[in-house]
Amino acid sequence: MKLWSRLNARFRQWVLARHPREKETILTQKRIYILPTGAGVAFLVVSLLVLLLAINYENNLAYAVCFTMLSLFMTAIVHTYANLSGLQVEVLSVSPVFKGDQALFRFRLYSPRVLTQVSFGFDQQKAQAWDIPAGSNLVIEVPLLAEHRGWQEIALLRVSSLYPLGFFKTWSWLAFDQSVLVYPSPVKEDGELQAAGGSVMEPQALSKGQEDFQELKAYGFGMPINRIAWKVFAKGQGLHVKSYTGETGEDVWLSLNIWPNLGLEARLSRLSYWVLELSRKGIPFGLNLNDEILMGPDIGENHKLDVLKALALYRSEPQTHD
Amino acid sequence: MTSSVALPPASRLWLLMMLLGVCAPHFSVIPTWLMLLTAGVLVWSTATVLGKVTGIPRWLKWGLVVGVIIGVFLSATRAKGLEGLSTLLVAGAVLKLLELNTRRDGWVLVLVACFIAAVGFLFNQSLLAAIYGILSLWVIFAALISMHQTDKLGNDLKPLQKSGVMLLQSTPFMLVLFFLFPRLGPLWNVQYKNNVAQTGLSEMMEPGRVSELARSEKIAFRASFEGNKPPALEERYWRVMTYSDFDGSRWLVDEEPASNDTMPVIKPSTQINYQVIAEASAREWLFTLDYPQSIKISAVKQADGTFRALSPLMERVSYSATSVIQRAPEALTAFQRNKYLALPSRGNPRTRALVSSWLQQGVTQAAIVDTLFNLYRQKFSYTLSPGTLAGERIDQFLFDSQQGFCEHFAESSVYILRLAGVPARLVGGYLGGEWNPFENYLQVRQYEAHAWAEAWFPDQGWVRLDPTAAVAPERILQPFDELFGDAPEFATETAFSLINLESNVQWIGQLRLRYEALNYQWHRWVLGYHHQQNNLIQDWLGGISVLKMLMVLGSIALVLGAVIWWLLRTPRVALHVLDEDIEVLSRRLGRFNKSLERQTGETVMHYAQRLSESFPETQSLFLRWAKAFQAQRYAPGRYPASEYRLIYNQLAREIKHKKYRAKP
Numbered sequence: 001m002k003l004w005s006r007l008n009a010r011f012r013q014w015v016l017a018r019h020p021r022e023k024e025t026i027l028t029q030k031r032i033y034i035l036p037t038g039a040g041v042a043f044l045v046v047s048l049l050v051l052l053l054a055i056n057y058e059n060n061l062a063y064a065v066c067f068t069m070l071s072l073f074m075t076a077i078v079h080t081y082a083n084l085s086g087l088q089v090e091v092l093s094v095s096p097v098f099k100g101d102q103a104l105f106r107f108r109l110y111s112p113r114v115l116t117q118v119s120f121g122f123d124q125q126k127a128q129a130w131d132i133p134a135g136s137n138l139v140i141e142v143p144l145l146a147e148h149r150g151w152q153e154i155a156l157l158r159v160s161s162l163y164p165l166g167f168f169k170t171w172s173w174l175a176f177d178q179s180v181l182v183y184p185s186p187v188k189e190d191g192e193l194q195a196a197g198g199s200v201m202e203p204q205a206l207s208k209g210q211e212d213f214q215e216l217k218a219y220g221f222g223m224p225i226n227r228i229a230w231k232v233f234a235k236g237q238g239l240h241v242k243s244y245t246g247e248t249g250e251d252v253w254l255s256l257n258i259w260p261n262l263g264l265e266a267r268l269s270r271l272s273y274w275v276l277e278l279s280r281k282g283i284p285f286g287l288n289l290n291d292e293i294l295m296g297p298d299i300g301e302n303h304k305l306d307v308l309k310a311l312a313l314y315r316s317e318p319q320t321h322d
Numbered sequence: 323m324t325s326s327v328a329l330p331p332a333s334r335l336w337l338l339m340m341l342l343g344v345c346a347p348h349f350s351v352i353p354t355w356l357m358l359l360t361a362g363v364l365v366w367s368t369a370t371v372l373g374k375v376t377g378i379p380r381w382l383k384w385g386l387v388v389g390v391i392i393g394v395f396l397s398a399t400r401a402k403g404l405e406g407l408s409t410l411l412v413a414g415a416v417l418k419l420l421e422l423n424t425r426r427d428g429w430v431l432v433l434v435a436c437f438i439a440a441v442g443f444l445f446n447q448s449l450l451a452a453i454y455g456i457l458s459l460w461v462i463f464a465a466l467i468s469m470h471q472t473d474k475l476g477n478d479l480k481p482l483q484k485s486g487v488m489l490l491q492s493t494p495f496m497l498v499l500f501f502l503f504p505r506l507g508p509l510w511n512v513q514y515k516n517n518v519a520q521t522g523l524s525e526m527m528e529p530g531r532v533s534e535l536a537r538s539e540k541i542a543f544r545a546s547f548e549g550n551k552p553p554a555l556e557e558r559y560w561r562v563m564t565y566s567d568f569d570g571s572r573w574l575v576d577e578e579p580a581s582n583d584t585m586p587v588i589k590p591s592t593q594i595n596y597q598v599i600a601e602a603s604a605r606e607w608l609f610t611l612d613y614p615q616s617i618k619i620s621a622v623k624q625a626d627g628t629f630r631a632l633s634p635l636m637e638r639v640s641y642s643a644t645s646v647i648q649r650a651p652e653a654l655t656a657f658q659r660n661k662y663l664a665l666p667s668r669g670n671p672r673t674r675a676l677v678s679s680w681l682q683q684g685v686t687q688a689a690i691v692d693t694l695f696n697l698y699r700q701k702f703s704y705t706l707s708p709g710t711l712a713g714e715r716i717d718q719f720l721f722d723s724q725q726g727f728c729e730h731f732a733e734s735s736v737y738i739l740r741l742a743g744v745p746a747r748l749v750g751g752y753l754g755g756e757w758n759p760f761e762n763y764l765q766v767r768q769y770e771a772h773a774w775a776e777a778w779f780p781d782q783g784w785v786r787l788d789p790t791a792a793v794a795p796e797r798i799l800q801p802f803d804e805l806f807g808d809a810p811e812f813a814t815e816t817a818f819s820l821i822n823l824e825s826n827v828q829w830i831g832q833l834r835l836r837y838e839a840l841n842y843q844w845h846r847w848v849l850g851y852h853h854q855q856n857n858l859i860q861d862w863l864g865g866i867s868v869l870k871m872l873m874v875l876g877s878i879a880l881v882l883g884a885v886i887w888w889l890l891r892t893p894r895v896a897l898h899v900l901d902e903d904i905e906v907l908s909r910r911l912g913r914f915n916k917s918l919e920r921q922t923g924e925t926v927m928h929y930a931q932r933l934s935e936s937f938p939e940t941q942s943l944f945l946r947w948a949k950a951f952q953a954q955r956y957a958p959g960r961y962p963a964s965e966y967r968l969i970y971n972q973l974a975r976e977i978k979h980k981k982y983r984a985k986p
Contacts, residue, residue, distance in 0.1 A: 039429045046433045050440040056508045058637075060851045061443035061452055064500055068459060069436060071495035075488050075885065082889035113890075116471050131472065164467045164484055166429065 012123070012156055012173055021177040024090040027159065031172045032084050034077065040167030043073060073167055080168040083161045084118065087111045087132065089174060091154065092139065096181035096305075096312070098272070102143035103180040105154055109138045116163040122155040129161075146182040149265070150316025154178045183308045184265065186273035216240040217299075241282065251297030252278060254307075255288040268311050275311070279304040289314050327425045330473040334371045334422060336465035336481060337431055338364055341419065343458045344435045345412050347442040347451070351405045352412050353397045359390065363416050383420050390417055404444055411438045428469045435462050447638075449844045460485055494881045498874060505852035522603045523750045523771060525575040527565045529711060529719075532729045532750075536706055536802075538768035541601055542752060543609045544842055548595040550762040552755070556798050557647060559612040559786065560752040560766060564626040564776070570666040571715070573733065573748050578625040578658075592647040599640045599845055606630045609752065609766070611645040612786065618642045625658070626747065640850040651783030654745060662745035662778065665737070672717045673734070677741040688779065690742045694735060695792040702726070704794035728797070731789035732773040745778040749786075754802055761839035770802050900955050903970055904929070910977055926951050940976055947973050 019031060036044075047069035054062035092106040107120070114134045121127025122144045132138055144155055160171035216229055219239035229240045254274055259267050271287075278285045279299075286297035287307050293314065295307055329337075342364055349357045369375045378386075394413045398406035415434045421427060439458045443451065463485040471477060522542055524531060543560075552558070565573035598609055608621055608629040619641035621629040631639070654662070677690075685693050701724050708726040711718045716734050719726055732748050739746035753772035755764040774788040791798050847854065904920060911918035911933070918936065920929045930948035934941035947969050953961035 042429065042433055043436075046436055050437060053437075053440055053444070055506050057444055058505070058508065058852055059443055059447065060500075060849050061447050061455065062440045063503065063505075064452075064496070064848075065436070065440040065443065065455065065459070067496045067499035067503070068489070068492060070499060071492035072463065072488060074495055074882070075492045078882065078886050078889060079488060082886075085890055129472075131474070163470045164488070165463065166425070166466065166470050 015173040016156070016175050019175060021175045023177055024088065025174050025176070027084055027087045027089070027172050029081075029085070031174075032081060032170055033172065034081055034168050034170040036167060037162065037169050040073070040076075040165075043069065043167055047073070072165075076165045076167045079164050080161065080170045082113075083115050083163045084159065084170045084172065086113065087115060087118070087159070089157070089159065091176040091178045094154075094178065094180045096183060096308070097146045098183045099146050099149050099185040099269075101146055101185075103146045103152070103182070104141040104143055105157075105178065105180070106139055106141050107157075109140060110136075115161070118159060118161045118163075121158055123158060127158065127160065144180070146180060148316075149182050149184050149268070150313055151179040152182050154180070181309060181312055183312045184268035184272040186276055187266070187269040188273050188277075189259065189270045252283055252285040253288055253297070254278075254285055256290055264315065268314065272308065272311055275304060275307050287311075328423065329425060329428050329469060330471070331371055332473045332478065333428065333465060333468035333471075333481075335368070336461070336468040337422065337428055338367055338371070338419075340435050340458075340461045340465040341415055341431065343461050344438045344442065345415065347446065347454065348408045348412055348438065351445060352409045353393070355393060356390075356397070356409060356413055356416075359386075360412060360416050363419050367419055367422070378420065386420065387417055404441070407441060408438075408445075411441060425469055428465075432462060432466050432469075435465075447849050449841060452844075452848070456489075460489060463488065491881075491885045495878055498878060500851070501855075502874070505855055522605060522768060523562055523607065525563070527573040527575075527729065527733070527748055527750060527773065528571060529708070529715065529726070529729050529733065532727060532771050532773050535771040536727075536769045540768045542603075542766050542768050542770070543598050543600040544763050544765050544845075545596050545598045545609075545611075545755070546761075546763040546846075547597075552757050552764050553594060553611065553647075555754070556791075557611075558754050558764070559772075559774070559788075560609050560755075561612045561614060561628055561749060562607045562609055562751040563624075563628050563749075565748040565750060566626075566661055566664075568665060568737070570669050576624070576626050576661075576747065580623040580625045580627075594645050594647070595642065596645070597640065597642045599638060599842075599850060600635055602635050602637050602639075604634045604636060606632075606634055608641070610643050612751075613646055613649045615644045615646055617644075638845060638849060640846070649783065651781070652778075653783075654778055659745055662747055663740050663743065665740050670714050670717045670737070672714075672721050673737065674741060676720070677738055681742060687742060687744050690739065690744065691777065691787055694738055695787075695789060698731065698789055698793045702731070702793050704728075704731075704790060704797060728790040729773040731793060732775045735775040735787060735789045739775070739777050747776050749774050749776055753798065758835050758839050758842065760836055761842050763839075763842055765838060765842075900951060903951070907974070907977065910974075926955075940973075943969070943973055943976060 015031070019025075025031075047066050050062055050066040050069065053059070054066055088110040090108040090110075092108055094103055094105050097103045105122075109130070109132050111132045112135060115132040117129040118132055119127040119129040120140060120142050122142060125144065128140075128142070130138065130140055142157065146152055154176050157174040157176065158171060159174060160169060162169055216232065217240065219228060219241050232238075232240045254271050256264075256267050256271070259270055262270070275285070275287075279301075282299060284297040284299040285307075287293065287295040287310060289310065293310050295303075295310060345360055349360075352360075366375065366378070370377060390413050394409055397409050411434060415431060415438065418427065418431050418434065422431065436459075439455060439462065442458075443455060460482070464481040467481040467484050471480070522535070547553070564576045566576040567574040593615070594611060596611065600609055608617065608619070608631055610617060610629060613627055614629065617623075617629050619631065619639070621631050621641075623629055680690060680693060703725045704727070705725045706727060708719075708730060709723060711723065711730075716737050719730050719734055736746040736748050750771075750773055752766045752770045753774075754770045755766040757764055772790070774786060774790065776784050777787055778784050788798070904926060908918075908920035908929075918933065924932075927948045930944040934944040937944070950961060950966040950969050954963065954966045
C-alpha cells in the first residue's frame with residue numbers, strides 16, 4: 001500500500017512535469033490514462049473459466065460466450081476512453097474561504113459528445129460524477145479543503161470515468177493555474193480591544209454600546225441592513241444607516257497585541273473572528289499588524305474583505321500542491 | 323471507493339431481469355424447490371425495488387441462506403454432474419440477490435450470470451438456445467451498463483441500446499477468435515450424462531425391436547457426401563452392428579475386434595467419402611455406409627466390419643468415413659466359421675424338416691438362397707404389424723402367419739442358412755434416408771431402421787442378402803414414410819406428426835426440409851466446428867503464415883479503428899439554412915482576422931453591431947442584414963425572402979472586397 005501511494009505520487013509528479021498549469025485543458029490521448037479495474041480482471045477470470053468449460057465439454061457455444069466476453073472486454077477499452085476524450089475543462093474564479101472550509105472551485109465543462117458519469121474530485125477527496133451534455137457548457141463546483149492560510153494553489157484535479165461497463169477506469173490529472181484566497185479560520189475569544197485613542201474597550205461594553213445612537217451615515221454596500229433608517233427613507237431622504245458607538249465613542253483597532261500569549265496563526269484566527277463580528281454589528285474598525293500593515297478604521301463589505309485579505313496574506317507562504 | 327457506490331434502482335430491475343433470463347433455461351434441470359425459491363426471491367426483490375414491500379428481516383435472510391446451502395448440498399450430491407453445477411450457480415445467484423446494495427454486489431451478480439449463461443449451453447445447443455443466449459448476453463451487459471449510469475428520464479432503454487451497439491462492435495473480433503482459436507481436447511475427463519435416453523438399435527435383436535423404432539421419427543444421423551451426390555437408393559444400407567449368437571429367442575450382438583490381417587483389399591474406384599453427424603444415442607455404435615473401410619474418429623474396428631466408439635455418444639458427434647460399394651472376398655477363420663454356424667440344437671422342428679428336405683432334394687448351398695427367396699416372394703407379405711409370435715417363432719412365421727417385418731425375414735433367413743451349413747449373420751442398421759436438396763445431405767430417421775442377412779460363400783466371401791427386398795422391393799425404392807404413411811403403427815410417437823400431415827400439404831414438407839437444412843448447417847458449422855476447424859483453416863488460409871496472421875490482425879485493427887472513429891466523431895449539428903449564412907460570413911471574415919469570427923453564444927444583432935464598429939462605412943448594411951435575418955428566421959412569411967437574399971448577397975460581395983483585409 002505504501003509502495004502504491006509512493007508510485008502514485010511519482011506518477012503525479014511526472015504528470016505535472018509533462019503538462020504545464022493552464023486555465024483551460026482539452027483531454028486528449030496525451031493525458032488520458034486507462035487501466036482495468038478489479039471488476040475487469042474478475043471478468044477476464046470468469047471468461048477464462050468459461051473457456052475451460054468450453055474446452056472440457058467441447059462445447060462451441062460456450063466457446064462463443066467466452067470469445068464474446070473477451071472481445072467485449074476489448075471494445076470496452078475504446079468505449080471507456082471515449083467517455084473522457086475531447087472533454088474541455090476550464091477553471092473559473094473561486095471565492096475566498098476561511099481555513100478549514102471547503103473551497104468551491106468552479107469549472108466550465110464542454111464536450112462535443114454526451115459523456116456519462118464523469119467524476120471530478122481533488123486528490124484524496126471524494127469525487128462526484130456528472131453527466132455532461134453534448135455541445136453545451138456545464139459549470140460544476142468541486143470542493144477542496146482549504147488547509148493553508150494565504151494563497152492556496154488548486155490541487156491536481158482528477159477526472160475519471162468507469163462508464164460504460166466498469167471493466168476499465170480511465171482518468172486524467174489536470175493541473176490548473178488557479179489559487180484560492182484562504183482567510184484565517186475565525187476563532188472566538190474575548191480580549192481587550194483597543195480603541196483608537198488608546199483606551200481599552202471591554203467586549204461587554206461593545207454590546208451595550210449598540211444602544212447609543214450616534215449619527216446617520218449614507219448607506220454603502222455591505223452595511224448591515226438591520227440598521228437602515230427606514231423612517232428616514234420613507235421621508236424620501238434616501239437610504240441611511242444608523243450608526244452606534246461604544247461608550248468610548250471611538251473606532252476599534254484590531255491588532256496582534258491583544259493576545260500576547262498565543263502564536264501568530266491563533267492570533268490571526270481571533271482577529272478574523274472579530275472582523276466578522278464587528279462588521280456584523282456595523283462598528284468601524286481598523287487593523288494594525290505589528291505596524292507593518294495599517295488599515296484605517298472603516299466600515300462596509302469592501303473594508304471587511306480588504307482586512308480579511310490582509311490577515312490571510314500576512315506572513316503567509318504561497319502554498320502549492322506538489 | 324467506487325465499488326461501494328449504491329446501485330441505481332433502475333439497474334436493480336435490470337439485474338433482476340438479467341437473472342430471470344439466465345436462470346430460466348436451467349429451470350428444467352434444477353430441483354423444484356430451488357426453482358420456486360428463485361421465482362419467489364425474484365418477485366420479492368422486484369417488489370422491494372418498486373417500493374411495494376420493505377426489506378426482508380435479518381433472521382429470515384440468514385435462515386434462507388442456511389436453508390439453501392443445506393438444500394444445495396443435498397441436491398448436488400444426488401444430481402448427476404452438470405445438474406449439480408446448475409443448482410449451485412442458480413442458488414448462489416439467488417442468495418446474492420438478497421444482498422444487492424452496492425455496485426460490487428451488482429458486479430458479482432453479472433459475473434455469475436455470464437457463467438450461468440455459458441453453462442446453459444451444456445444442456446441445450448439448439449439454434450433457438452443460441453438466439454436466446456445472445457439475448458441473455460445483451461441483457462446482462464445492459465444491466466452492467468445501467469449500474470454505471472444514473473436513473474434519469476430517458477435513460478430507460480439507453481443501456482439496452484449501448485449494450486447492443488457494443489456487442490455488434492465486438493462481433494468481428496469474436497468471430498476471428500471463434501474461427502482461429504485452436505480447439506483442444508478435454509483437459510480432464512468429464513462425465514456428464516445429461517439424460518440422453520438410449521435410442522436406436524439395441525445390442526439384442528428379437529422380433530418387434532426394429533418395428534418399435536418405426537414409431538419414432540427421431541433423427542438417427544445425417545450424412546453428406548463428397549460431390550454432394552447421395553448413393554443410389556439400393557446402395558443406402560447403413561451398417562451399424564451384426565448379430566451372430568442365437569439362443570433360441572434372441573440374437574446377441576457380435577463383439578469381436580478386427581485383427582489387423584483381416585483388412586480386405588479395396589478397389590479405389592468404388593470408394594465413397596462421406597461425413598456423418600450422429601445424434602446423441604448413449605450407445606457406442608457408429609453409422610457407416612456398407613461396406614465401411616475406414617473412419618476418422620477414435621473407434622474400434624470390429625471383425626464384422628462395423629465400428630464402435632470408445633465411449634457412448636452423449637452428444638452429437640461428427641466424423642468422416644470411407645466406404646466401398648463392392649467388397650473384396652474375405653477369409654473366415656475356423657473360430658468364425660463355428661460362430662456363424664452355431665444354432666441351438668433343438669427348436670423350430672418344421673423349419674428344420676423343410677431345410678433337410680431341400681438338402682435331400684439336392685439343392686446346393688449356393689442355390690438355397692434363391693429357393694428361400696422364391697418362397698418368400700410367392701407366399702409372404704411385408705407388414706408393420708405382423709402380430710405377436712411366441713414359442714417356436716420361426717416355425718410360426720414360416721408356416722402360419724407368413725407376414726412380417728424386415729427382422730422376421732432376416733432372422734428366418736439366417737436361421738435357414740445356418741441349418742443348411744452356410745455361415746450367416748444378421749445385420750442391424752438403417753436403410754434409406756431423406757435427401758435434403760437445399761443443403762445436400764441425407765437425413766436418416768429412426769423409423770428407417772432395418773435388419774438384413776449376410777451369408778458367407780467360399781468364392782465370394784460375405785454377401786448381403788436382403789429378404790425384404792425380395793418380398794417388398796418398394797421398401798428399398800420408396801421412402802419409408804410414403805410406404806407406411808397411412809399405417810396407424812407408423813410414427814405414432816408424436817401426437818401430431820408433421821410427416822403425416824405432409825402427405826396432404828406439400829409446402830409444409832418444403833418448409834420442414836428448409837428448417838432441417840438450417841439446423842444441419844448449424845450442427846455442422848457451429849456445434850461441430852471443432853471437427854471442421856483444421857480442414858477449414860487449411861482450405862481458407864492454406865496454413866498459417868506470418869503474412870496471413872498480419873492480415874488477420876490488420877483487419878481487427880481496421881475494425882477497432884472504425885469503432886474508435888465512430889465513437890470519437892463530433893456529431894454535426896444540423897444547421898438551419900439561414901444559420902449557414904452566418905457561418906459562411908463568420909468564416910470569411912475570420913480569414914482576414916480571427917477576432918472577426920462570430921463568438922459562441924453571440925446573437926446575430928450583437929455580432930452585426932460588433933462588426934459595424936470595426937467597419938463603420940458599412941454599418942448600415944450590417945444592421946440591415948441582421949434585422950432582415952431576424953425577421954426571416956424568427957417570423958418567416960412576414961418579410962419577403964427575396965429581400966433578405968438581396969441584402970445578404972450585397973453584404974457577401976462587400977466582404978469580398980479588399981478593404982476588409984487590411985482592417986483589424
